[in-house]
Amino acid sequence: MPRPQKILAITGGVGGAKLALGLSKILNSEQLMFAVNVGDDFTHLGLHISPDIDSLTYALAEENNQELGWGRSGETWQFIDTLGSLGGEDWFRLGDKDMALHTRRSQLLGQGTSLTDATAELTRRMGIEHTVAPVSDDPIRTVVQSDRGELAFQHYFVRERCAPAVSGFYFDGMQNATLNPVITAWLADCDGIIICPSNPFVSVAPVIEVPGFLEATAHIPTIAVSPIVAGAAIKGPAAKMMQELNIPATAVAVAEHYQYHYPGLLDGFVIDVSDGESLDAIALPSVAIQSVMKSLEDRIALAERCLAFFEELTT
């Protein structure tokens, strides 16, 4: 099939945002849009925090914190350290610069601006040309079912540092969520979907399970990049979750997960070269590429290779 001309990239936070940045360097804003998970969003200290939108925003602005692997570059911690000294909650490490983003977003939302429009304003202010579209303006909240009970995602992920053993997930509000009309409009002539190397359970699922999404994208060639490389997650708890769910923590199992739960979704699958020997075990057109992205060049190379991969698909 031809190389797609209009891509929707699905992404969660830091891991997926690496490929997102690569894609943004070779496709302009008419050719590429991002559909972003909002299941991690939560209200904290009176602020609406959208961790995945923010990670993508900082990555696209090339303002992501390289040392920490999360948050904004040039960050300082006077606010949160002082808040702790005053008896406030400091488990969620809000940087001083990061606070400004949450405060401005919360103010816009409080004035009745949609999350989509607030994100458009904030990304524009940060010099980002591409549309960063929350998958929905409605609240979708990921709940982690674990051996310590049900936990709001950030409580599991940050407060409890992913220590609880997970047994499942659900997305509160999903049934009543409407797919972002900006995404719906984009899908009308979108001819390629790339699922970035994000967590299948808590980053990708709450995007593709929004009512109507799978139907609207059934005819669009879709590929996914494995977030699992050589039995480990490059970033985040995906591998640990798979073990706790009694799924092998392998790229093959990620492909099987998508095929089993979302039959027909994927037309192709991208794994890392280090997993090359598993290619034959994947019941999908697959390719093994250098997918561990350290430099900007790595990000661009993977983006290029993903786009080229569509041309190898025959569906």
Add this chain to the structure above:
Amino acid sequence: MPRPQKILAITGGVGGAKLALGLSKILNSEQLMFAVNVGDDFTHLGLHISPDIDSLTYALAEENNQELGWGRSGETWQFIDTLGSLGGEDWFRLGDKDMALHTRRSQLLGQGTSLTDATAELTRRMGIEHTVAPVSDDPIRTVVQSDRGELAFQHYFVRERCAPAVSGFYFDGMQNATLNPVITAWLADCDGIIICPSNPFVSVAPVIEVPGFLEATAHIPTIAVSPIVAGAAIKGPAAKMMQELNIPATAVAVAEHYQYHYPGLLDGFVIDVSDGESLDAIALPSVAIQSVMKSLEDRIALAERCLAFFEELTT
């Protein structure tokens, strides 16, 4: 009369807080309580900000910013600078550490804690032993009447940098405000009131005009320290306001203002040595003292002299 054993000190922000600190060094928490103006309070960026309570808190904790003359020591500005870059309002310069205080207070208030209890928690966390009592837990908001119309106090004071010419003031909510019960209880055996060198119009007035305050304090010896020294305000717009109100910007006029508007309030008046020649013009027992406080020693010395001044009163 004897030296008082239990003092209520009335104060606004930075100027009054200097004497407040001096008093706190010689009187313990059983001997001294602060009644603080809340007319400057406002909600900004979703936060409840109490500028005078905060200035006093930072002063008593000896965490006030000496270089700036306002705010907290060791402050940084990453939040507000970033907020400005994101299109947010940055005219009120919220420091990164200062933000923590407002956030924690707002969270406590949001949980139903009173401003009195929230202030008690925050001052305790900052190591302050004395009670910092907002004059009321009810909203009292100073409105500045000016040649640019009516302005909320912080809009006048910070956003417009005191540029508008004032013609008057009123205190929205004052009629329905209840004097803080903590202050009412303190007044039962309080035997001396010191009005710190704060702005008579926008710092002291919104404290002493709380319904019931003047009646409850009529029998208690009260002295005031002039915020005007040698025709100028040590801090803030008091002198400029007096000129615009067609009042001479003098210590004598401050005394007359109190006597005219609050007859019987004052039993004594403290002016600076540099205004010593005006002593005879004040129709109250008065004393001229070194009242410009640069060092901690200056603050303590003025506090000591104020306490001694009560012994010179005969009423």
